[in-house]
Structure formats: structure tokens, C-alpha cells
Amino acid sequence: MTLNATILRLSAQALLGRRRGLVLALIPAVVVALAIVVRALTESGTGYEIVNAVGFTLALPLVALLAASAVLGPEVDDGSIVYLIAKPVPRRVVALSKYAVAWLATMALGAVPLFLAGLILQADAPSKALAWAVGGAVAGTTYAALFLALAALTRHAVVAGLLFVLLWEGLLGGLLSGIKWLAIGAWGREIASAVSSAVDDPGTGLTYAVLASLVVTAFSLWFAGDRLRSFTLRGDE
Amino acid sequence: MPEPMPETPPTGVIHDLGYRPYDGPRQTGRHIALALFVSGFRNAFGLGRSNKSKVLPFLLLVINLLPAVIIVGAMTLFNLNELPLAYARYASATQILLSIFVAAQAPVLFSRDLRHGSIALYLARPLSSAAYAAARWASLLAATLVFLLVPVIALYVGAVLAELDFGEQTRDAAKAVVLAGLLALMLTGVGGLIASISLRRGFAIVSTIVVLLLGNGVVTAVQGIARDQGELRVGEVAGLFSPYSLLRGATTAWTDEEFVLPRGSGAMSATYFVVMVLVAIVLFALLLLRYRRIAGR
Numbered sequence: 130m131t132l133n134a135t136i137l138r139l140s141a142q143a144l145l146g147r148r149r150g151l152v153l154a155l156i157p158a159v160v161v162a163l164a165i166v167v168r169a170l171t172e173s174g175t176g177y178e179i180v181n182a183v184g185f186t187l188a189l190p191l192v193a194l195l196a197a198s199a200v201l202g203p204e205v206d207d208g209s210i211v212y213l214i215a216k217p218v219p220r221r222v223v224a225l226s227k228y229a230v231a232w233l234a235t236m237a238l239g240a241v242p243l244f245l246a247g248l249i250l251q252a253d254a255p256s257k258a259l260a261w262a263v264g265g266a267v268a269g270t271t272y273a274a275l276f277l278a279l280a281a282l283t284r285h286a287v288v289a290g291l292l293f294v295l296l297w298e299g300l301l302g303g304l305l306s307g308i309k310w311l312a313i314g315a316w317g318r319e320i321a322s323a324v325s326s327a328v329d330d331p332g333t334g335l336t337y338a339v340l341a342s343l344v345v346t347a348f349s350l351w352f353a354g355d356r357l358r359s360f361t362l363r364g365d366e
Numbered sequence: 367m368p369e370p371m372p373e374t375p376p377t378g379v380i381h382d383l384g385y386r387p388y389d390g391p392r393q394t395g396r397h398i399a400l401a402l403f404v405s406g407f408r409n410a411f412g413l414g415r416s417n418k419s420k421v422l423p424f425l426l427l428v429i430n431l432l433p434a435v436i437i438v439g440a441m442t443l444f445n446l447n448e449l450p451l452a453y454a455r456y457a458s459a460t461q462i463l464l465s466i467f468v469a470a471q472a473p474v475l476f477s478r479d480l481r482h483g484s485i486a487l488y489l490a491r492p493l494s495s496a497a498y499a500a501a502r503w504a505s506l507l508a509a510t511l512v513f514l515l516v517p518v519i520a521l522y523v524g525a526v527l528a529e530l531d532f533g534e535q536t537r538d539a540a541k542a543v544v545l546a547g548l549l550a551l552m553l554t555g556v557g558g559l560i561a562s563i564s565l566r567r568g569f570a571i572v573s574t575i576v577v578l579l580l581g582n583g584v585v586t587a588v589q590g591i592a593r594d595q596g597e598l599r600v601g602e603v604a605g606l607f608s609p610y611s612l613l614r615g616a617t618t619a620w621t622d623e624e625f626v627l628p629r630g631s632g633a634m635s636a637t638y639f640v641v642m643v644l645v646a647i648v649l650f651a652l653l654l655l656r657y658r659r660i661a662g663r
Contacts, residue, residue: 148564149566149569152569152572152573152576155576156576156580159580159584163584163587163588166588167587167588167591170600171591171595175591175594175595176587176590176591178587178590179587179591182583182586182587183580183583183584183587186583187579187580187583188580191572191575191576191580194572195568195569195572198568198569198572199568199569202566202567202568203566203568203569206566206567206568285422286568287567287568287571287572288422288466288470288571291466291469291571291572291575292466295462295465295466295575295579296429296462296463296466299462300462
């Protein structure tokens with residue numbers, strides 16, 4: 130199955146055009162700027178938890194959510210998606226092409242800044258920074274796929290995604306430790322802890338974390354394609 | 367606004383096509399703004415809109431109320447002689463729900479009229495752009511206040527019925543109400559301004575969340591590091607840069623609750639309150655400016 134160059138180009142425009150790209154770039158910029166300020170004022174290694182608390186837990190899912198909903202959300206919102214899916218391009222290719230753009234953005238603006246922030250905060254521990262970047266890359270891949278599926282499923286994809294990340298993984302995940310089995314962030318952290326022991330592992334086991342991420346990503350992508358295949362038009366509420 | 371003709375009776379505002387004229391009482395712009403406020407307030411909770419639009423606000427409202435119900439239940443069940451969670455901490459504890467509510471409902475009030483162009487119809491009435499913006503702002507403010515105050519009232523009713531000290535509970539609850547009001551003013555400003563600039567719903571929601579929660583995350587991280595380094599002053603100043611950290615600072619200054627930082631100097635405490643009011647005023651002014659520009663097009 131191949132990607133469609135035109136859809137890739139259009140999705141990239143939807144993602145980066147006008148002010149959207151600015152806000153998307155602002156999120157990682159805040160994380161990296163925070164790392165620079167903290168490093169400039171304190172000793173190396175102080176405040177390393179911001180890579181996790183701000184970068185991995187907040188910025189990464191927000192970038193994935195913004196990217197995934199920007200490539201599909203507005204078209205579903207105003208109904209212009211029908212012009213796209215009326216073209217003789219398989220719907221699964223449409224979904225995959227849009228995913229490719231959202232995924233690239235999530236990697237560049239979500240996972241790479243984790244590496245940069247980690248390296249800035251503690252230059253002599255590149256393996257720890259790399260661990261967060263790898264964990265972020267896996268979690269970002271899964272987040273972007275899940276949010277794309279949500280965007281194909283419902284108009285309220287952004288709110289649903291926020292509830293999943295902030296309420297389920299964030300608030301409830303902090304209270305009920307069993308949520309780690311059903312939290313994309315915890316799987317990413319598990320994978321990060323396998324790369325570097327300096328990262329605390331949530332305790333799901335590496336195999337489960339990798340498999341769960343793969344299954345959710347694959348299922349979400351199939352589901353997004355399937356939703357586009359049987360897309361029904363709805364009016365504005 | 368049309369020039370009033372001295373001799374002729376008042377006619378239709380947009381066109382007079384010669385149909386039978388309306389000769390009932392004519393109300394002023396104030397009534398239009400009031401009607402707009404009431405319908406906006408209802409719309410914020412999905413009332414007067416489709417059933418689907420009611421799901422999200424009421425779901426959030428119920429989840430937001432759930433901890434209060436659990437707290438009152440636990441208090442009565444285990445015969446506690448104080449609330450396990452203070453009134454003034456409630457907004458901070460549920461800030462995620464509150465942020466999502468404001469972020470998701472601000473576009474309902476601000477973006478839709480702009481995106482569909484129906485703003486032109488509102489402004490064709492004798493309603494100034496400032497009055498329109500103020501009415502919308504007041505709707506969102508009232509909805510946010512309902513969201514903030516319903517759990518506080520539930521806690522208060524539970525505490526009073528459990529016969530905790532009435533004077534103490536009333537004083538603590540009243541302080542929480544004032545703090546909630548200040549917080550609501552800031553959140554309404556942030557949500558309203560972003561929703562009136564960014565007309566794509568999802569984009570406005572994420573932008574608001576970035577400002578409110580990512581901003582709070584950054585400030586909280588800085589405050590934690592500043593506390594560990596013994597530089598409390600840095601943490602206190604950092605607290606001025608996010609609505610929720612302002613709330614925490616003002617709560618620490620005014621009540622017995624403490625968050626990341628211990629209670630600071632008196633001058634800093636006053637600064638938190640002043641900055642909260644200033645942020646609210648500046649955001650409201652920016653909103654009025656934004657709508658003046660839209661009307662001027």
C-alpha cells in the first residue's frame with residue numbers, strides 16, 4: 130500500500146499553514162526553553178523531571194492531538210472531506226497518508242524535543258535523553274494513531290482525546306495504578322526504562338508495552354480507514 | 367446604528383418592505399444583550415441545542431461533582447469532623463475538568479457566530495460589537511461559575527448538614543467562592559479570546575488547554591525546582607504567569623491551604639490578587655478590541 134503524494138501535501142498544508150504551525154511549534158519550544166532556563170540557573174541534572182512531567186506527559190500528547198486532529202478534523206467538521214473521499218483513492222490510503230503527516234509532526238515536534246531537553250538538562254547522560262526520545266517516539270506513534278481514529282469517528286475527537294490523556298492517563302492514572310495497563314504514556318515510559326535504567330518503569334513489562342502499542346496503533350489505523358470507507362455526512366450541531 | 371427620525375414612528379431596523387408594521391413595544395439594546403446572555407448561558411450547557419451537545423457539558427459537570435459527593439459521603443460514613451478536601455482546594459484539584467469545560471464550551475459561544483457569519487446578523491440589530499462581546503463573555507463567565515460553584519455548594523451543604531462548625535464552614539466556603547470568581551474571570555478571558563481568534567473548534571480547544579494546563583505545568587515545574595533550590599522568591603514570581611498558579615498563590619495567601627510553595631510575604635500575596643484582576647481586565651479589553659475589529663470589517 131502506498132501513500133498519496135497529493136494528500137500528503139494537502140495534509141501538511143493543513144497542519145502547518147497560517148497560524149496553526151506556529152502553535153504546534155510553540156509547544157516544543159516551551160519545553161526546550163524551560164530546559165534551557167533551568168539549566169542556565171541550576172547545576173547539571175537538576176530538575177530533570179520536567180522532561181517527564183512537562184515534555185512527555187503534557188507536550189507530547191498535545192502535539193500528537195493537535196497534529197492528528199488538524200490533518201482530519203477540519204475536513205470532517207465542515208464536510209469537505211467528501212470531496213477528498215470522492216476521489217478514486219482507496220480510503221485506507223487517505224487515512225494512512227494523513228497519518229504519515231501527523232506522525233512526522235509528532236516525531237519532529239514531540240519526541241525530538243524530549244531528546245533536546247534531556248540533553249540540555251544533563252549533557253553527560255545522553256542515554257537517558259535517548260531513552261525519553263525512544264519512549265516518546267513509541268508513545269507519539271500510538272497517540273497519533275489513536276487520535277486520528279477518534280477524529281474519523283467523532284466531531285468531538287479533540288475533547289475525547291483530551292479526556293483520555295488528561296483525565297484517564299493523568300488524573301486517574303495517578304490515583305489508580307492499574308490504569309498503566311491501559312495508558313499509552315505508561316507503555317512509552319516502560320519502553321524508555323528498557324533503553325536506560327535511569328527512567329522509572331511503570332511495571333507492565335517490556336513485551337506487553339511493545340505489543341499493546343503495536344496493537345493500538347494498527348487497530349486505530351485500520352479503524353480510521355474503515356470509518357472513512359463508511360463515512361456518513363452530518364450537519365453542524 | 368440608524369439615525370432616529372424625529373417625526374416618523376420607529377420602523378424596522380433592517381428593511382421596511384411595506385408589510386404590516388410591528389406596533390408592539392420596542393425594547394432597547396440592553397434587552398437584546400440580556401436575551402443574548404441568557405441564550406448564551408443556556409447554550410454553554412447545550413440547552414436549546416441538539417441532544418448531542420448536552421452530553422459533553424453535563425458529563426463534565428457530573429464528573430466534576432463526583433469528588434464532592436464522595437467527600438461528603440466519606441465524611442459522614444467515617445464521622446470525620448472536617449472536610450477531607452478544603453473548599454479552596456477543589457478548583458485546583460479538578461483543574462483538568464474545568465480547563466476542558468472552558469476550552470470546549472468557549473468555541474460554542476464565540477467561534478460559531480464568526481465562522482458561519484451570523485455575527486453580521488447580530489450586529490445588524492441595534493447592538494454594539496462591545497455589547498455583543500460583553501454578553502457572550504458574561505454567558506461563559508456564568509457557565510464557568512456554575513461549573514466551579516456547584517461542587518463547593520454541595521460540599522457546604524454536606525458540611526452544614528453534618529453539623530460541622532457553621533461559622534467556620536461559612537467563612538471557608540465564602541473565601542472559596544471569591545477565589546472561584548477570580549479564577550472564572552481569568553479562564554473566561556483566556557477561553558473567549560482564543561475562541562474568537564481561532565475559529566477552528568479543535569484548534570481553539572487545544573490552544574486554550576496549552577495556555578491553561580501546559581502553562582500551569584511549566585510554572586509548577588519551575589516552582590518545584592525553586593523550592594528544592596531554596597529560591598522561594600523565584601518560585602513566587604513564576605507563579606504570576608499562569609491562571610492556576612495565581613489561584614494557588616492567592617489561596618495560600620488567604621486561607622490555611624498550602625500547595626507547592628509555603629506562605630510568602632504579604633506584598634507577594636497582595637500581588638497575586640492584583641495580577642488576577644489585571645489579567646481578567648486585560649483579557650476582557652482584548653476581547654472587546656477583537657470584536658470592534660470584526661465589526662469594523
